Amino acid sequence: MNDTFTEPGSWDHAPAEDLEQLLPQLVAHLRERRAVLQEQWSARIQEAHLLEAMTPQEIAAETESVYDNYVEVLETGSVEALQDYARDLSERIIPRGVETHEVVGIVLLLRDVLARSLFEKYQQDFDLLNRVLDAYEPAANRIANTVAVSFVDERERVIRQQQDALRELSTPVLPVRERLLVLPIIGVLDGERARQLTEQLLDGIRRHRAKVVVIDITGAPEVDATVANHLVQTVDASRLMGASVIITGLSPTIAQTLVTLGVDLSKMNTIGDLQGGLEEAERLLGYVVTREEASAS
Amino acid sequence: MPGLTYDAGVGAAVVDSGADGPPEPSAAELHLLVTRVVRARVGNHPAAEDLVQETVARVLAASDRIDGGIEAYAVTTARNVIATMWRDEARFQRYQPRMVDLDEPDAPDMGVLAGEDQVAVRRALESLSVQERSLLLAHEVDGTSLATLAAREGTTAGALGAQLRRLRARMRAEYLIVASHREPPTERCRPVLVAVALRDQRRWREAGVDDHLAGCDFCADVAGPLLESSQQDSGRVAIDVAKDHDVVEARVAVRRLAADLGFDRSDVTLVATVVSEIARNIVKFAERGRMTFEPARSRPGIRIVARDRGPGIEDVELAMRDGYTTYGGLGLGLPGARRIMDEFDIESVPGRGTTITMTRYRKDTR
Amino acid sequence: MDTEPALFSILRQGQVLVASVHTALDDSQLLRLQRDLVGRVGTDRARGIIIDVAALDVLDSFGSKTLRDIAEIARLRGALTVIVGIQPDVAQAMVELGIGTGAVATALDLEEGMAHLAAALGPAWTP
Numbered sequence: 026m027n028d029t030f031t032e033p034g035s036w037d038h039a040p041a042e043d044l045e046q047l048l049p050q051l052v053a054h055l056r057e058r059r060a061v062l063q064e065q066w067s068a069r070i071q072e073a074h075l076l077e078a079m080t081p082q083e084i085a086a087e088t089e090s091v092y093d094n095y096v097e098v099l100e101t102g103s104v105e106a107l108q109d110y111a112r113d114l115s116e117r118i119i120p121r122g123v124e125t126h127e128v129v130g131i132v133l134l135l136r137d138v139l140a141r142s143l144f145e146k147y148q149q150d151f152d153l154l155n156r157v158l159d160a161y162e163p164a165a166n167r168i169a170n171t172v173a174v175s176f177v178d179e180r181e182r183v184i185r186q187q188q189d190a191l192r193e194l195s196t197p198v199l200p201v202r203e204r205l206l207v208l209p210i211i212g213v214l215d216g217e218r219a220r221q222l223t224e225q226l227l228d229g230i231r232r233h234r235a236k237v238v239v240i241d242i243t244g245a246p247e248v249d250a251t252v253a254n255h256l257v258q259t260v261d262a263s264r265l266m267g268a269s270v271i272i273t274g275l276s277p278t279i280a281q282t283l284v285t286l287g288v289d290l291s292k293m294n295t296i297g298d299l300q301g302g303l304e305e306a307e308r309l310l311g312y313v314v315t316r317e318e319a320s321a322s
Numbered sequence: 323m324p325g326l327t328y329d330a331g332v333g334a335a336v337v338d339s340g341a342d343g344p345p346e347p348s349a350a351e352l353h354l355l356v357t358r359v360v361r362a363r364v365g366n367h368p369a370a371e372d373l374v375q376e377t378v379a380r381v382l383a384a385s386d387r388i389d390g391g392i393e394a395y396a397v398t399t400a401r402n403v404i405a406t407m408w409r410d411e412a413r414f415q416r417y418q419p420r421m422v423d424l425d426e427p428d429a430p431d432m433g434v435l436a437g438e439d440q441v442a443v444r445r446a447l448e449s450l451s452v453q454e455r456s457l458l459l460a461h462e463v464d465g466t467s468l469a470t471l472a473a474r475e476g477t478t479a480g481a482l483g484a485q486l487r488r489l490r491a492r493m494r495a496e497y498l499i500v501a502s503h504r505e506p507p508t509e510r511c512r513p514v515l516v517a518v519a520l521r522d523q524r525r526w527r528e529a530g531v532d533d534h535l536a537g538c539d540f541c542a543d544v545a546g547p548l549l550e551s552s553q554q555d556s557g558r559v560a561i562d563v564a565k566d567h568d569v570v571e572a573r574v575a576v577r578r579l580a581a582d583l584g585f586d587r588s589d590v591t592l593v594a595t596v597v598s599e600i601a602r603n604i605v606k607f608a609e610r611g612r613m614t615f616e617p618a619r620s621r622p623g624i625r626i627v628a629r630d631r632g633p634g635i636e637d638v639e640l641a642m643r644d645g646y647t648t649y650g651g652l653g654l655g656l657p658g659a660r661r662i663m664d665e666f667d668i669e670s671v672p673g674r675g676t677t678i679t680m681t682r683y684r685k686d687t688r
Numbered sequence: 689m690d691t692e693p694a695l696f697s698i699l700r701q702g703q704v705l706v707a708s709v710h711t712a713l714d715d716s717q718l719l720r721l722q723r724d725l726v727g728r729v730g731t732d733r734a735r736g737i738i739i740d741v742a743a744l745d746v747l748d749s750f751g752s753k754t755l756r757d758i759a760e761i762a763r764l765r766g767a768l769t770v771i772v773g774i775q776p777d778v779a780q781a782m783v784e785l786g787i788g789t790g791a792v793a794t795a796l797d798l799e800e801g802m803a804h805l806a807a808a809l810g811p812a813w814t815p
Binding site for chain 3: 220223224227228230231234236258259261262263264265266267268
């Protein structure tokens with residue numbers, strides 16, 4: 026996330042004249058030594074037991090692209106292309122089970138391999154070496170950050186997608202007939218799921234232009250005050266969208282408990298079972314239809 | 323503790339007045355008296371004992387100048403010492419935002435603060451060697467170019483640039499140490515703070531910054547502004563709130579940032595609604611203030627800070643109660659905000675202003 | 689008095705006033721909406737009011753109180769009010785923060801709002 030960390034702040038600029046002269050030299054050197062350095066890098070990756078989920082051919086192909094991208098960033102100073110590549114790479118390797126530390130690890134290895142090569146080339150002139158490293162290090166750190174952040178972002182996105190898919194499966198909003206939705210709640214209704222469910226229900230109300238919603242809680246194992254308050258919120262939010270809600274499956278004993286706990290059930294239209302709820306829903310809808318027909322004639 | 327010098331080696335006049343009035347207290351009595359005065363004012367503040375010592379030391383130092391009434395003198399001194407501490411604390415609290423946010427709204431006490439700021443900068447400068455100081459001033463203040471300076475010093479521009487960078491980092495670290503009014507507890511503190519200020523990952527590692535920060539309260543406190551300033555550019559937005567329309571501006575700004583941070587639509591609206599309530603409170607009660615929105619630090623989320631110098635809230639607990647209203651049948655929106663935010667903190671000093679800090683994490687990471 | 693252009697419009701359709709909000713409103717614009725609407729109920733002899741808030745970014749405590757006030761004053765002057773177009777995310781934020789519109793009628797959109805008024809005002813009503 027924190028990629029401003031190594032970015033040279035206004036106080037930390039290496040002198041511009043230095044960068045302009047040094048970077049092209051540095052880039053040329055790294056291009057020239059590409060084959061050797063890439064081989065060294067691959068060897069280090071193997072030694073460190075990184076990317077073991079991938080075949081040597083795959084590693085060779087990816088390291089080649091990473092190397093070229095890396096040098097390009099040094100040359101242009103723009104991480105955009107690298108970002109795209111890193112995201113694309115992450116998308117391919119995340120399903121293979123590659124971990125964050127491996128990705129960060131290989132990029133840091135590359136950084137060190139290149140730094141060593143620069144060191145060897147410039148070690149005769151200590152001052153020049155210092156300047157080269159001053160120019161190289163911030164850029165290299167920035168690259169490492171970019172790759173790590175892209176990978177983590179991509180990973181989070183995949184995880185989120187999977188979670189969303191799971192949630193969606195567990196709370197279907199069923200359009201039973203025109204303007205009538207049924208929402209059976211199955212499983213534990215915690216705070217996060219209640220939000221999710223309300224969200225889906227409200228979208229469903231808009232999409233199906235629903236006037237009445239039947240929420241059936243027969244399948245919810247526990248209905249305590251917290252769950253009941255979530256339900257009250259869901260009912261209120263549906264009403265704001267112009268839909269009435271009927272709750273079914275609330276047993277008399279639970280209703281009694283909730284009232285004792287101080288949950289306000291007065292705003293809730295509750296009916297014993299789903300069948301009764303559907304009948305009431307139709308009555309509500311029929312009422313509206315009759316009046317509309319009356320006023321239209 | 324040495325005996326009260328007042329009894330020994332003082333002039334005849336003092337002895338005379340001592341003979342006339344009631345006997346002056348012993349050092350132990352004086353200590354008791356000061357303790358009582360200090361505790362009555364600051365309670366169990368961690369600095370209470372320091373304040374007592376400081377007061378007693380001052381009274382003892384001045385005792386040969388006092389003609390009787392040493393008790394009254396001690397009480398007054400204790401009050402002054404306490405007032406100074408409160409002022410320092412308030413100033414430090416105001417420094418913290420200033421470290422990251424240099425364009426705070428102007429306030430009447432800005433002039434005084436700027437003066438104290440200068441003191442801290444001067445003390446920080448004094449920590450450098452003469453040669454280092456002249457180098458820094460030549461480049462930063464006189465605008466002498468690196469190349470010119472390098473030629474003068476017989477070195478290269480690159481090496482000099484690196485040296486200046488380190489000097490600036492040391493300045494920043496020293497400045498924060500001075501502003502903290504404390505001494506670093508260990509020898510490792512200074513190098514660690516310099517490494518943090520340098521924002522260089524290699525030095526960060528070499529100095530063992532992460533380990534040290536985890537174990538050293540002093541450095542964790544002092545390094546706060548440095549850590550913040552390294553994140554300063556990553557999506558921080560500040561909105562001055564003074565007019566009706568600024569409330570809408572604040573909503574628009576927080577909406578954009580929350581969406582950028584990956585909040586889903588209903589979360590974005592939820593956060594915008596909370597911001598709307600808080601921003602309106604500022605317009606209604608404080609007339610002006612400032613809201614800042616920024617990415618949360620530990621995991622994906624949004625951090626909202628609302629700061630004003632308004633009248634403050636007399637009874638925060640009461641205001642936090644659901645259904646509490648002060649105008650037009652409306653609540654302050656505070657109970658709702660506290661309920662839905664993952665972190666919520668309110669500090670209000672009557673007559674001084676209110677600061678609300680709250681964070682909501684993205685639901686997939688909550 | 690109001691130098692800035694209004695960020696809403698009020699159209700008359702038969703005995704119904706339809707107020708459409710065009711964008712996020714600040715508090716003074718909300719109060720202006722209240723003033724204008726309540727005034728028009730009298731001059732236009734309206735029997736119904738529909739306020740379309742689909743374009744509002746949030747409905748916070750002040751916004752919803754203003755809507756409640758409009759409905760209450762309009763009722764005393766003989767007109768029914770329906771709020772339409774509250775977006776799903778806005779509705780959810782309102783209930784989570786404990787902000788309600790009280791007893792004011794709500795409907796999905798303009799069409800539903802008209803149907804609601806038709807049902808409530810009865811056959812005597814002519815759109």
